[in-house]
Amino acid sequence: MYKFKEILLAKQASLMVVIVLxxxxxxxxxxxxxxxxxxSDRQAFAQNQPAETPVTPQQKSVLVAMEDAFxxxxxxxxxxxVNIQAERTIKPVQNPQQPGQFRFRGPGRxxxxxxxxxxxxxxxxxxxxxxxxxxxxxxxxxxIVDPRGYILTNNHVVEGFDRLRVTxxxxxxxxxxxxxxxxxxxxxxxxxxxxxxxxxxxxxxxxSSERTQVGQWAIAIGNPxxxxxxxxxxxxxxxxxxxQGVGGQRNSYRNLIQTDAAINxxxxxxxxxxxxxxxxxxxxxxxxxxxxxxxxxxxxxxxxTAKSVVRDLIQTGKVxxxxxxxxxxxxxxxxxxxxxxxxxxVLVADFTGTGSPARRAGMQPEDIIVRFNGKPIKAxxxxxxxxxxxxxxxxxxxxxxxxRKEVTLQVTVGKMDxxxxxxxxxxxxxxxxxxxDEAPQSAPAQTSKFGxxxxxxxxxxxxxxxxxxxxxxxVTEVEQGSAADEAGVQSGDxxxxxxxRNIRSMSDYTAAIRGLSDKDSVLLRVRSGQTNRMVTxxxxx
Numbered sequence: 001m002y003k004f005k006e007i008l009l010a011k012q013a014s015l016m017v018v019i020v021l022x023x024x025x026x027x028x029x030x031x032x033x034x035x036x037x038x039x040s041d042r043q044a045f046a047q048n049q050p051a052e053t054p055v056t057p058q059q060k061s062v063l064v065a066m067e068d069a070f071x072x073x074x075x076x077x078x079x080x081x082v083n084i085q086a087e088r089t090i091k092p093v094q095n096p097q098q099p100g101q102f103r104f105r106g107p108g109r110x111x112x113x114x115x116x117x118x119x120x121x122x123x124x125x126x127x128x129x130x131x132x133x134x135x136x137x138x139x140x141x142x143x144i145v146d147p148r149g150y151i152l153t154n155n156h157v158v159e160g161f162d163r164l165r166v167t168x169x170x171x172x173x174x175x176x177x178x179x180x181x182x183x184x185x186x187x188x189x190x191x192x193x194x195x196x197x198x199x200x201x202x203x204x205x206x207x208s209s210e211r212t213q214v215g216q217w218a219i220a221i222g223n224p225x226x227x228x229x230x231x232x233x234x235x236x237x238x239x240x241x242x243x244q245g246v247g248g249q250r251n252s253y254r255n256l257i258q259t260d261a262a263i264n265x266x267x268x269x270x271x272x273x274x275x276x277x278x279x280x281x282x283x284x285x286x287x288x289x290x291x292x293x294x295x296x297x298x299x300x301x302x303x304x305t306a307k308s309v310v311r312d313l314i315q316t317g318k319v320x321x322x323x324x325x326x327x328x329x330x331x332x333x334x335x336x337x338x339x340x341x342x343x344x345x346v347l348v349a350d351f352t353g354t355g356s357p358a359r360r361a362g363m364q365p366e367d368i369i370v371r372f373n374g375k376p377i378k379a380x381x382x383x384x385x386x387x388x389x390x391x392x393x394x395x396x397x398x399x400x401x402x403x404r405k406e407v408t409l410q411v412t413v414g415k416m417d418x419x420x421x422x423x424x425x426x427x428x429x430x431x432x433x434x435x436x437d438e439a440p441q442s443a444p445a446q447t448s449k450f451g452x453x454x455x456x457x458x459x460x461x462x463x464x465x466x467x468x469x470x471x472x473x474x475v476t477e478v479e480q481g482s483a484a485d486e487a488g489v490q491s492g493d494x495x496x497x498x499x500x501r502n503i504r505s506m507s508d509y510t511a512a513i514r515g516l517s518d519k520d521s522v523l524l525r526v527r528s529g530q531t532n533r534m535v536t537x538x539x540x541x
Contacts (some may be wrong), residue, residue: 021450022359069240069275073219074231076277079170080144080204081270083150083223084179084193086161087137101238141222141270142166142193143279145310147200152310153269154284155184155191166195169229170202183313189253189284190213197379204271207278209257209302212236220261222270234261240379241299243285255381256299263298272300279303308389322390323416325356330380331368333536335521339499341404344378345370348400350532351419361411363400365532368527371399371407387413428436449513450522450537451482456506472496472527473509487537490528497525 014023140157144150151166156166164179178197195201213236220232220484238258259272263286272281281300288295312319327350345368351359369377372386373396390396392415399408448454455461457470472494480483495503498512499522515520521538 007224009090016064020531035252049509053335056097062098070219070231070233073273073275074221077221077271077273077279078231079202079527081169081221081229082142082144083167083169083228084140084142084151084153084157084269084522085137085165085167086140086158087165090160096318097178104470128256133465135177139223139266140268141228141266141283143269143271143282144203145192145206146314147203149195149197149201150182150310150314151179151193151195152282152306153191153193154282155186155189157269157433158191158193159184159186164193166193166198167228168195168197168201183317183319185309185313186318188301188309189303190282190301190309190313192310202451205278206303206307207276207279207280210276212239212257212280217275218257218259218261218280219266219273219275220259220263220270220282222263222267224262224264224266225517226266232262232402234259237297242381243299245330248472253285253299253301255302255304255305255379255385256284259298259300260296262294262296264294283381302385304389306387320392321388321416321444322392322394322413323353324358324383324387325351325353325410325414326358326363327352328369328380328383329534333538335536335538336523336534339523340366340401342370342401344370344376345401346377346380347534349534355414358398358409358413361398361409363409364402367402369398369400373397392416412430423505446493449516450484450487450489450539451479452484452537453477454495454506454509457494467494471504473506475502475526483537486540487535489524489526489535489537492528494523494527496532497523498529499523 038278063298100126138157138161140153142151142153142157145152158181164181165176166179167176168174176466177197179193182192182194194300216236218236220234222230224230236257237260239255241253241256241258243253243256245390251391257272261272263283267283270283272279272283280303282296282303283300285299286294287299309319326348329338329347329349331340331342331345331347336347342345348358348363348367348369350365351363369383371377373385373390375382377383377386390413392413395410395412397408398411399406401407453476454473455476457467457472457474459470461467461474463468475484475489475491475493477494478491480491491497495509497503498509501508501512502514503509513522519539521536524535524537526533526535
């Protein structure tokens with residue numbers, strides 16, 4: 001009995017050994033196979049790849065030269081870049097949610113429901129928590145532009161603060177100095193402040209933003225998030241960018257330089273420089289959805305704009321701009337280009353203010369400005385900057401295209417009045433607007449085309465709309481989603497011209513559109529409120 005059991009146990013043990021050995025052998029075979037397959041795959045992959053070649057001495061020398069260039073720029077420019085700490089006294093106000101409790105109203109802007117306020121606030125100065133003493137601070141950057149201690153920065157870095165402290169980072173000393181505001185210019189979002197260091201300071205060299213090209217190196221230097229003397233590298237991504245009405249600013253940013261060099265809060269007011277160490281822009285903004293930080297879309301104010309602002313602020317403490325006295329439009333449609341026979345330029349839609357310099361010089365509505373004071377004009381921002389840079393009272397040549405021919409006018413530039421510089425805007429709620437509860441009283445004859453209904457102007461209609469005469473035809477209705485609606489035509493607009501033909505009555509308008517097919521566009525000159533403009537109405541596809 002026991003012997004049988006011993007034999008049985010011995011056989012079971014032998015069987016277990018065989019099973020264990022089989023498993024081990026299988027694992028070893030599987031491992032060897034997988035390793036073999038891995039090696040085979042690597043060999044096959046390697047055979048299909050080009051042979052690796054070492055970096056040549058010539059290639060390495062190029063990389064070293066590039067490193068040396070960036071190092072040289074840092075040594076050249078960083079001493080002229082300063083850190084700005086702005087402080088202001090804040091008053092506690094009672095918290096309406098918790099009576100008896102107080103909160104601090106810190107620096108920054110009241111967004112008033114502006115959907116762009118969060119977007120703008122992120123690249124604006126970053127206020128810190130108020131101290132128990134009731135003071136709040138924010139940081140920014142500036143660049144020394146004059147050895148006497150004049151520093152250029154953004155207006156939003158210093159606006160609304162009562163104390164400024166500047167930290168220098170040149171080789172001679174690194175210390176904090178009190179600074180005073182020399183002058184500010186909210187329209188360009190630039191400001192000049194000054195420190196007294198008791199010695200000449202290293203000033204940055206100002207380059208040319210006009211000669212700066214897309215694709216060139218762009219180096220941003222500043223104090224992002226409080227990290228002093230930070231240098232980031234990228235390229236000029238684009239030029240001529242516009243940011244309309246961002247953060248409730250008093251003037252929209254225009255003609256900006258776009259870069260992918262990392263810019264973050266605290267970089268505001270710092271320089272954007274080229275490979276020669278020349279300042280080509282003043283960093284002002286980033287696009288950062290959701291406040292996520294730099295995503296490679298930053299903006300800088302062109303240094304050519306900053307030069308004239310700095311000059312005026314240092315000399316007089318304020319900026320004096322030239323004024324042309326025109327309301328302008330971009331040539332932004334093929335139909336408009338074809339009608340006027342001009343590819344580039346800016347259309348004169350109307351005259352603004354009293355005693356328009358352009359009108360006195362003989363300029364006419366629908367002239368296309370193609371050159372101003374010797375500079376080619378392709379966009380509205382270019383014209384606005386060119387005019388602003390001219391000293392009031394100076395006479396300059398202006399080339400316009402009129403009836404497909406170039407005409408040169410000599411215009412004596414006026415002085416800009418900020419109240420009329422941009423011209424009157426249409427008032428949707430007033431005469432000529434489309435917010436009236438009742439449609440204008442109409443004359444008997446009506447014509448409907450492009451999704452809009454027009455009628456002749458009777459004395460009753462003129463009185464209703466606040467018109468001084470009965471010339472033209474009035475739009476009484478615009479169908480939502482129609483061609484006219486897409487073009488921006490509004491109920492109450494008065495049509496003065498159609499495809500170059502003067503419209504004095506319904507018969508003129510009917511004759512002007514009679515030959516148009518359903519695929520033809522029409523170029524209208526309309527009066528909205530007190531402002532004239534050109535509108536291209538194009539049939540919807």
